[in-house]
Amino acid sequence: MKAVELEIDAGRDRDGNPETFGTLHLRTGDLVALVGPTGSGKSRLLADIEWLSQGDSPTGRHVRIHHADGTEPSDNPLHRVAQLSQSMQFTLDLDVGSFLQLHARAREVPDPHEAVARVVESACTLCGESFSVTTHLSALSGGQSRALMISDTAILASAPVVLVDEVENAGVDRRKAMDLLVSQEKIVLLATHDPLLALLAPWRLVFSHGGIRSVRERTESEEELLHEFELLDQRQGEVRERLRGGHSAVAGED
Amino acid sequence: MEEERKPLRLVTVAGPPTCGKTSVLRHVACHLQTDGLAVGVIKLDCLTTNDAERYRQAGLVHVAQGLSGSLCPDHFFAGNVPRLLAWGKQRQLDFLFLESAGLCNRCSPHVKGALAICVLDHLGGVQLPAKVGPMLRSADLVVATRGDLVSQAEREVFALEANHHAPKARVLSVQGRTGQGTLELARKIERMASPLPPEEPRLRFSMPSAVCSYCLGETRLGDERQIGNLKLLELPA
Numbered sequence: 001m002k003a004v005e006l007e008i009d010a011g012r013d014r015d016g017n018p019e020t021f022g023t024l025h026l027r028t029g030d031l032v033a034l035v036g037p038t039g040s041g042k043s044r045l046l047a048d049i050e051w052l053s054q055g056d057s058p059t060g061r062h063v064r065i066h067h068a069d070g071t072e073p074s075d076n077p078l079h080r081v082a083q084l085s086q087s088m089q090f091t092l093d094l095d096v097g098s099f100l101q102l103h104a105r106a107r108e109v110p111d112p113h114e115a116v117a118r119v120v121e122s123a124c125t126l127c128g129e130s131f132s133v134t135t136h137l138s139a140l141s142g143g144q145s146r147a148l149m150i151s152d153t154a155i156l157a158s159a160p161v162v163l164v165d166e167v168e169n170a171g172v173d174r175r176k177a178m179d180l181l182v183s184q185e186k187i188v189l190l191a192t193h194d195p196l197l198a199l200l201a202p203w204r205l206v207f208s209h210g211g212i213r214s215v216r217e218r219t220e221s222e223e224e225l226l227h228e229f230e231l232l233d234q235r236q237g238e239v240r241e242r243l244r245g246g247h248s249a250v251a252g253e254d
Numbered sequence: 255m256e257e258e259r260k261p262l263r264l265v266t267v268a269g270p271p272t273c274g275k276t277s278v279l280r281h282v283a284c285h286l287q288t289d290g291l292a293v294g295v296i297k298l299d300c301l302t303t304n305d306a307e308r309y310r311q312a313g314l315v316h317v318a319q320g321l322s323g324s325l326c327p328d329h330f331f332a333g334n335v336p337r338l339l340a341w342g343k344q345r346q347l348d349f350l351f352l353e354s355a356g357l358c359n360r361c362s363p364h365v366k367g368a369l370a371i372c373v374l375d376h377l378g379g380v381q382l383p384a385k386v387g388p389m390l391r392s393a394d395l396v397v398a399t400r401g402d403l404v405s406q407a408e409r410e411v412f413a414l415e416a417n418h419h420a421p422k423a424r425v426l427s428v429q430g431r432t433g434q435g436t437l438e439l440a441r442k443i444e445r446m447a448s449p450l451p452p453e454e455p456r457l458r459f460s461m462p463s464a465v466c467s468y469c470l471g472e473t474r475l476g477d478e479r480q481i482g483n484l485k486l487l488e489l490p491a
Contacts, residue, residue, distance in 0.1 A: 043432070047437075050435075076413075076424075076425075077426065077438075078409060078410060078425070078427060084406065085402065087402060087403055089404060089405070091404050091408060092379065092380065106414045149406070149407075152405070152406070152407050156407065157406050157407070157410065159406075
């Protein structure tokens, strides 16, 4: 994957008020949270990036993508932004291995077998319940299929920008999932209402009325809060596992 | 003379039933109308339709619809093109969209000199492009809908498959329900569609050369009724 720089020049919100962030510079490995109520303009930003708008969209924003090595980025919107959301399903009637082979071949990956094994291995670490290449797609649990989708997008999708849209209740390790995407040299935009996920990102864009109202950097005290939330999340995870295994929720009771 | 003043740009839109043609086209036509262009949409369907009403509710002014009923829908379409073009010219339209019913996949309503769009539903699966035939193969633009419901991997494989069958076409992922991507599609159509040439319009792909007893209303299925153009299935021995 090539290192990529993404630049977004400020435009205007739905009421025509100018955005004040000047130019936003993002590069591969960046994780940015998008926060704000439903309908506040998160999808529009994605579309602006996907279609490289040149002042011709309702926001009037200008978007540029550069490859660090000077090569031209793909002219296909599908290869600019990959999307992951809660509502997505696998619709193919295939096992995991055949499905991933199909994707790997479409991407002309030099060693499809190795890539497929890597996707499955990292998916299993995200969801904690392992599955294999012979598991049928329809037999995957909600968490497994979300994990497979995340891991496949990280490793096999070509787009340098990934939008992750509300995957809070997906039954996957959220921090590991974000780490995986970022480690595969993606720019990750994370649209979320979940405080833990929003705080995972060092930066966040705050949306209202179709525009970006502010760009905020995570503060030190917010980082402490994140740490607190993560401990709580971990504790909940342990209790979940105990309940699932037929034990008492309280350790030591049985 | 008045009628010749504005060049009409024709766009044919085809795709299997319920793939989202009307939902996408409604947004696209509205974007173009908002840009100050005179846009007409005509829906040609088989059995029932209330799509003209859907277009009017979206704020479109130049709208018409027609049902093929007992006629082959493709012949119905082809037989009406000259009248529909005349209607568009008389109304001084900049754009005329002809939306065709999802047909049997044997035919294609695309016209030479007009922009040809094929709409396909991601939920039809990655094998869909192989099954659609000439309405995809002869398209200039492929619009893939409901991509928000399938995985990124399936979107990528689907686009590759569609491009394999329509090598010259661009494949765009657009959401009819939310309108996502429709503004960009409208801009693309504006750039790609050129004025219809003055010559007599021609189909890009010919209709079936078959005339059989069933085209003429026969319902009995006996051997002796099988007249005209007949093709027999080869069964394993």
